[in-house]
Amino acid sequence: MTRPADAARTVPLLHIDKVTKHFGPRLALDGVDLTVRAGETVGLVGESGSGKSTLARLALGLLRPDTGTVRFAGQDPSRLRGRSGRAVRAELQFVPQHPRGSLNPALRSGEAVAFALRLHGTPRRERPEAVAALFHQVGLDPALARRFPRELSGGQVQRVAVARALATGPDLVVCDEPTSALDRSVQARLLDLLTGLQEATGLAYLFISHDLAVVRHVAHRVLVLRNGRVLEEGPAAELWSAPAHPYTRALLEAATGRPATP
Ligand SMILES: Nc1ncnc2c1ncn2[C@@H]1O[C@H](COP(=O)(O)OP(=O)(O)O)[C@@H](O)[C@H]1O
Ligand SMILES: [Mg+2]
Numbered sequence: 366m367t368r369p370a371d372a373a374r375t376v377p378l379l380h381i382d383k384v385t386k387h388f389g390p391r392l393a394l395d396g397v398d399l400t401v402r403a404g405e406t407v408g409l410v411g412e413s414g415s416g417k418s419t420l421a422r423l424a425l426g427l428l429r430p431d432t433g434t435v436r437f438a439g440q441d442p443s444r445l446r447g448r449s450g451r452a453v454r455a456e457l458q459f460v461p462q463h464p465r466g467s468l469n470p471a472l473r474s475g476e477a478v479a480f481a482l483r484l485h486g487t488p489r490r491e492r493p494e495a496v497a498a499l500f501h502q503v504g505l506d507p508a509l510a511r512r513f514p515r516e517l518s519g520g521q522v523q524r525v526a527v528a529r530a531l532a533t534g535p536d537l538v539v540c541d542e543p544t545s546a547l548d549r550s551v552q553a554r555l556l557d558l559l560t561g562l563q564e565a566t567g568l569a570y571l572f573i574s575h576d577l578a579v580v581r582h583v584a585h586r587v588l589v590l591r592n593g594r595v596l597e598e599g600p601a602a603e604l605w606s607a608p609a610h611p612y613t614r615a616l617l618e619a620a621t622g623r624p625a626t627p
Contacts (some may be wrong), residue, residue: 378403378537378569379424384433386419386593393419394430395593399571401537406563406570408584408601410577410616416593417573421541424571425459437537455485455533462542464526468514474525475500475510481532499528504558520551527558531566539571544579556582577620581605589613 379401386394394416401407411417422428423435426442435442437457445454461467468477478499479492487495497507503524514522523543530538540559544552559570560583574580580587580601587604589597589612597610608614608625617625 377401378438379571380434380436381420381424382434382436384420384423384430384435386416386423386428386430393593394423396433397590397593397595399424399588399595401569401571403536404563404567404569405585406560406572406583408580408587409571409573409590410580410587411575411590413575415590417575417590418541419593420590421459421539421571421573424539425457451484456536458530458533458535458538460523460526460530460538460540460543462545464522465514465519467526468522470514473511473513474517474522475507477514477525478510478529478532481529485533487532495532496528499531502531502562503528504554518551519547520555523547523555524558527555527562531562535568537569537571539573541573542575543572545574545576552579553582559583577616581620589616 377400379399381397381399384394384397385392397416397420399407399420409417409420419428423430424437424442426435426437426445429443438453440453442457445451468474472480475496478496482492482495496510500507500510505521505524505528509517509521514525517525544555547555556579562568563570570583572580572583584601587599587601588595589610591612597604597608597613604613605617608617614625
């Protein structure tokens, strides 16, 4: 299944230009360009160690590149401070691979979402209703807001992480292997949730996975990363029908269990 892009997906939201990043002698990213436009899903695939999470952290401003530039809404995401910085920061959100690790175990799941609302400036009296609305939006019974993360299933915890990301009304959500820790059936329902939220709100995703089978379900455009370099890039439909590189063909065959063309 591929998803057609439409003409509205033209505004550059995230623009990463020729970034390199070393960790000691290890070159994790080597001249990577990546653009995400409003409302689109860009899939980033590659095997473990190819540099995907490093690119995610650069996009989120959690790391700075050695060379090259990262711009979100025209600004350096690692330098978003003050009131205007916070406003931009709210538009850039993250769904991690291991949501249980990213949620405070001492906070009820509703409190975690309420905390994001508080940072966003939602008045205290409006937060309970906003939390319930966000739970509803991600397909969770609002009664689950009273539970601690350990009292929720893996799929439910990941939905709480999505609700927390949505709390600030983001334009872009970076999802780093958001379904990798989940069972296949739970995975599929989370992917449906993410695509449904995009259709409802127009948000964009940078969707990262080592699993091309997962990326196939959500991405309009795909980049294949290998050893810190973009090996291949293109509209999802083209990449699926005519992968240019043998490495992409191998990933595709592994994902589908069928020989890829050509
Ligand atoms: N904080 C770090 N310190 C040292 N090396 C790192 C660090 N983060 C990532 N690396 C290295 O950079 C490379 C890319 O890692 P990463 O971006 O996590 O890949 P992926 O997410 O595709 O598995 C790997 O070789 C990894 O060991
Ligand atoms: Mg990773």
